[in-house]
Amino acid sequence: MIGPDTNRQAGMTLVEVTISLGLTAFIVAIFSWATRDGLDQSAGIGGAAALRERGRRTMERMKRELGLIGRIDDGLLGLELPQVFADGEAPSPLDDLGFSHDQAEIDAWVQGFDPPPVAPPGVPGPYVAPRVETTPSALREIVFRVPEDRDGDGSIFDAVTGELEWSLDLVGYLMVPDGRGGFDLVRRRVDPNGLVADELMLRGIESMTFDLQETRGVLPLEAIELHLHLVDRDARGRRQRAHLATTIRMRNSP
Numbered sequence: 001m002i003g004p005d006t007n008r009q010a011g012m013t014l015v016e017v018t019i020s021l022g023l024t025a026f027i028v029a030i031f032s033w034a035t036r037d038g039l040d041q042s043a044g045i046g047g048a049a050a051l052r053e054r055g056r057r058t059m060e061r062m063k064r065e066l067g068l069i070g071r072i073d074d075g076l077l078g079l080e081l082p083q084v085f086a087d088g089e090a091p092s093p094l095d096d097l098g099f100s101h102d103q104a105e106i107d108a109w110v111q112g113f114d115p116p117p118v119a120p121p122g123v124p125g126p127y128v129a130p131r132v133e134t135t136p137s138a139l140r141e142i143v144f145r146v147p148e149d150r151d152g153d154g155s156i157f158d159a160v161t162g163e164l165e166w167s168l169d170l171v172g173y174l175m176v177p178d179g180r181g182g183f184d185l186v187r188r189r190v191d192p193n194g195l196v197a198d199e200l201m202l203r204g205i206e207s208m209t210f211d212l213q214e215t216r217g218v219l220p221l222e223a224i225e226l227h228l229h230l231v232d233r234d235a236r237g238r239r240q241r242a243h244l245a246t247t248i249r250m251r252n253s254p
Contacts, residue, residue: 047234051204052242055230058185058202062173063248066224069144070253072166082144082224082250084210090143098188098196099143099172142210142224143172147252164252168192175205182231206231206241224248 066082074081077093085091088101147156148167156165170190175183176198185202207229213219230242 047232047238047240048242051230051232051240052244054202055228055242055244059226059228059244059246061201062226063246065146065171066142066144066226066248067251068147070147070164070250071222072145072164072253074145074166076168082142082212084140084142084212084215086140086215088139088141090141094143094170097170097190097194099141099170099174099190101174101176139175139207140209140211140215141172141174143170145169146171173201173208173210175208178203185228202228202230204230204232219247220249222250222253224250 069082072081079091079094083091083094085094085099089095090099094100145166146169147164149156150165150167151159153159157163158165168191172188172190174186174188176186178184182203183205184200185205185208186198187201189197189199191197205228207227209225209227211219211225213221213223216225219225225245225247227243227245230244232240234240
C-alpha cells in the first residue's frame with residue numbers, strides 16, 4: 001500500500017499569499033471607508049441637530065415674550081407698536097434711539113449672503129404661506145414694549161384706569177455683526193435716557209424675518225410670524241443650516 005506523501009510541504013504558495021494579502025488590504029480599505037463615512041454622517045447629523053436645538057430654545061424664549069405684548073398706539077413715539085422694519089431702516093424716532101443699522105452692516109449682510117441651493121425644511125406655523133421665507137432672503141426686525149407693573153401695585157393693570165401699563169423701555173430683536181464675518185441675534189433694550197443694553201441670545205444668525213398683518217396680509221391682526229435661519233460649521237468644518245418658523249399670538253392688545 002502506498003501511503004500519503006509525507007514529503008509534501010504544508011503551507012501556501014507565493015501566488016496564494018499575494019492574493020490573500022490583496023484581499024485583506026481590500027477588506028480593510030472598505031471597512032475604513034465605511035467607518036469614516038459613518039463618522040462624517042454622524043458628525044453632520046449631530047451638528048445640524050445641535051444647531052436646531054439652540055435655535056429652538058431661543059425661539060421658545062422669544063415666543064414667551066412676544067406672546068405678552070400687544071398692539072398699542074404709542075403716544076411717546078407717535079407710532080404703533082410693535083413696529084416691524086426691513087433692512088435695518090427703523091422709522092423715526094426709532095432710528096435715533098439705537099434700532100437702525102449702519103448701512104455698512106447691511107451691505108456686509110447682503111454681500112455675505114450665500115443662499116442654499118435647495119430650500120431647507122421648515123416647520124411653519126399655522127398661518128405661514130407655503131414656500132414663503134423657507135430660504136433666508138429678507139431681514140425684518142421688530143421693536144415693542146412689554147407690559148410692566150409701573151405703579152408697583154403687583155399688577156400690570158393701572159389701579160385707576162384698569163388699562164395695561166407698558167414699560168418705558170423699548171425692546172427689539174436685532175441682528176448685529178459678530179466681529180467674525182457673521183451675525184448674532186441680540187435683545188436690545190433702550191431706556192428712556194437712551195441707554196442701550198444688548199443681550200446676546202444666539203450666534204450664527206443667517207437671516208431673521210418678522211411679519212405682522214401689515215407686511216403679510218394673510219396673517220390675523222394679533223399674529224406675529226417669525227422665521228430664523230441659522231448657520232454654523234460642524235467639527236469637520238462643513239456648513240450646517242437650520243430653518244425654524246413659528247406664529248405667535250399677541251395676547252395683550254387693548
